[in-house]
Amino acid sequence: MQNYLWTIVAVLVSAAVALVVVEVVHRLTRSLGRRSLLLSELSDHAHRPFRVAVTVLAVQIAFRAATRPAAGATWREALLHILVLVVIVTTAWLVASLLLVTEDTALARFRTDVPDNRQARRIKTQIRILRRVTVAAIVVLTIGVALMTFPSVRGVGASVLASAGVIGAVAALAAQSLLANVFAGVQLAFSDAVRLDDVVVVEGEWGRIEEMTLSYVVVQIWDDRRLILPTSYFTTKPFQNWTRTQSDVLGTAEFEVDWSVPVQAMREELRHAVETTELWDGRVCVLQVTDAVGGVIRLRALVSARDAPSLWDLRCFVREHMVGWVRDQRPTALPRMRAEIGDAAGDLAWQWVQPRRPEPSPAEEAPDDARVFSGSDDGDARGTTFVGPEEPAEAPR
Structure with missing residues (x-):
């Protein structure tokens, strides 16, 4: 007692x-x-x-x-x-x-609620992945140490080690996809290819990286859906990362109009429109004729914004404004289908009037709003980066 x-x-x-x-x-x-x-x-x-x-x-x-x-x-x-x-x-x-x-x-x-948070998001992604690896390693080690306190487990250690090669091979084959995703998750954490809060385009969907684990990545689609992908997807398939270096992006809005449209007047109207909205970041505002076939010409408006959501709203704003401007101010520039009735022997005006030959005028310098790869500091930098392929040599006759 x-x-x-x-x-x-x-x-x-x-x-x-x-x-x-x-x-x-x-x-x-x-x-x-x-x-x-x-x-x-x-x-x-x-x-x-x-x-x-x-x-x-x-x-x-x-x-x-x-x-x-x-x-x-x-x-x-x-x-x-x-x-x-x-x-x-x-x-x-x-x-x-x-x-x-x-x-x-x-x-x-590291704060992620600031405009320039690329470094913070990279560190945050790496620490999140390391946290999961750390917890998993501690759990495995704890279970192993606890099991080694039982004499019966220590007694079968020799036989387990003898068959470790066969068991390891079988386990590797059985968990091949799982191990591939785990290694892909660690690779993503330290390769800086994708980070938390990056804006990406995967499987035709535009969204934001919401969560990253060792086995899967959750992408929050712009309409609040979630796209769940294995981590190996981002190491084996191409995808678009819009915020890898910076969040500034460019976007386009295209219009098909009649040949009679005054391009320079439309260009000036585009400049005036984007200057009235806070969605435009002031970098790029260009209107160019990109095609002229099939009875219409195709105009492409290239504008820039500080991030992808602002760019979406800016593109929609440009389309709405320019469509209304063409309809109200230049109705003759609306797309039309032309048909002529007659034959080659007719006396229609276009058959006998000689085309006018205007006096040649000196070549005018294109305004900045008509250039993408030159005319401004930003355009010159873009032109230096994207030089483009050389013209192919002519084939011998």
């Missing part, structure tokens, strides 16, 4: 001392955390696992020291084994909490 009472007293005293030590460390960490974000996060989020782990460890040490092994006392060994398992689990909980707090502190230093 005295042994039992001594054991209970020793366990309670050890637990009380552990709680006092934990409370002192907690108060000291909180006082120092006023000047350190890391210590503040540790005192708030790692206090509970630290208290449980230290208390269980103190109880295990006190119980082992207060009791002595005796013949037939299997309850002691069983209770010690249970305490060891609890120590292993609580220690893993504490280590995971410390690592997660460290990762959260690192994330807090």
